[in-house]
Amino acid sequence: MPVQLLRRQFTVEEYHRMxxxxxxxxxxxVELIEGMIVQMLPISPRHAACVKRFIRLFSQRLGNNSIVSVQDPVELNDRSEPQPDIALLQPRSDFYEAGHPQPKDIFLIVEVADTTVEADRQVKIPLYAGSGISEVWLIDINEQSIEIYRQPTAAGYQDIQKCLRGQRIAPQAFPEIQLAVDEVLG
Incomplete structure (x- = not known):
């Protein structure tokens, strides 16, 4: 019979004190995921280029309608503070100096993955759904696809779409901002 070890989980407050x-x-x-401090993998050039494309596209097309946050923490609850690749945030005059964005502040989260696709699908996306994040995009660099997750519930996202090259996508909060999957993937 396997031995069960008790793990010490940390709160966001304890994580910050460390x-x-x-x-x-x-x-x-590192990032805090469900009370555990998780080491993040190095970012590959393909991953970094995709993030840079998003920065340019979102910054140009959204202007002052959203803050484009890049690899910064978002506080989902008292035990999770991940650092998504991109988060589109409600504009605030203090640019979140008073505290990290919380689910009510987030229009869209984008995770770019080449080596972490399954971890993002199995860990981060359900975490975002359970926190009520209205929309998440998972960019699978290897498969050259974008998975769009909408309608969060405690059990996961109810609406999941897979978009391929040749298709166009738009954030739910900004339907007028059409992006070609090809311009995102490069």
Whole structure:
């Protein structure tokens, strides 16, 4: 019979105190997922290029209608503070200096994946759904596709679409911002 080990889960507050105490440094690529400190993998050039394309496209087309947040923390609950590749946020004059964005502040989360596709599908996307994030896009660089997740419930997203090259997509919050899948994937 396998031995069950008890794991110590951390809160967002404890996670921040570890950084303040120097236990976690700014150079460490980690995020808090369901109470566990998870190491993030290095970013490949293809991944970075895709994120840069999103930055340019969203910044040009959305202007002041949204803040384009890049690989910054979002506080989903008291045990999860992931760092999605892109988050489109409600505009705020303080640019979230008073605290990280929370689900009510988020229009869209974009996760770009080449080596982490399954982890994003099985861990992060259900976490976003359970937190009420209205829309998530998973960019699968290897498959050259974009999965769109909408209508969150505690059990997951109810509306899931897979978009391929040649198709156009738009964020639910900004239907007028049409993006060609080809311009996102490069």
């Amino acid at each position: 950084a303040e105490a120097g236990i976690l440094t700014e150079d460490e690529r």
